[in-house]
Amino acid sequence: MLNMVNKIRIYRIMVAAMVIVGLALPGCHRKRPEKKAPAPAVLKAQYDQLFQVNGDGSVSAKLSLNINGALAAPGTKFIRGVQFSGVDITQYIGHDIDVQEEDGGFKIIKFY
16 A cells, blocks of 8 residues: 555656647647737827819829728829719818828728
8 A cells, every 4th residue: 555655756757748748738728818908099080181182173182092902102103083982082071081001001981
């Protein structure tokens, strides 16, 4: 019959073996969930901060813009009555615009 000291030694060896085997088996440990980056803050911009109104009634982008997924580089001209990615940009002259910063430019969220 095993005495108490030997039982404790065997128990410790078994626990150590289970820990070693557990560490060696892939997928035994739960991964920490990845932290998602917070969404960029929505900012309110004035129309003339993003667009220049031209003498012929058209407007030109002053900055890189993402409008409904379509990219407009600085200088892109928008003509009255013509939609760009589903929006007639000239229709909102003088209105405020919700934007988010994005890759050196702005993503337009909403025209007011």
